[in-house]
Amino acid sequence: MKAWLVAVVFGVAAPVHAELTLELSHRAREVQPGEIVVLEVRPSEDPVTLSASAFGKTLRFFRSGSDAWVALLGIDLTTEPGSYDVLVHATVENGNIARKSYTLSVGQKDFPTRRLTVDPSFVSPPASVIERIQREARQLDEILKVGQRAVSATCIYVMNERHPIGRCEYHIVSAEFD
8 A cells, every 4th residue: 555655646746857057158368348258158958048138238149069058248348347247047948947147357458549639620620611511411411311211320520619510421221212
């Protein structure tokens, strides 16, 4: 009778699954602004989902070898030195979930600078050409509005005590003209 009870207990018991674990590491030339970090995750089981976030961005993983997944993480040029968490989340087919935090220590990056001295007439154009500059800027804006769906613009404005002066570079990503 005791043998039968033991068999019933084992027959209805839920299968035991090992805990899902994540081994995290990174490779980089330097961990500092402007660099790329390769984040590697080695889960104890093949994940159904694997995601991570760092610096307010979502990372996308791809398989690298039989047991590793990697994601590329760019460190923005404006990132201040300090410790930043990379949060990794994985789920396997049986429903087990693992979450792990990984700390990246971002170092200081000093970028070389060049100081240019230019004639003030290139920074503050004479009053006689201000009207033409503004007219041409309006014309360019009108040209770029015609039938476009997407325009990427990079604008550099120089402020002086009298007039804002700007230069814009427009890159038409896709356009339809009538």
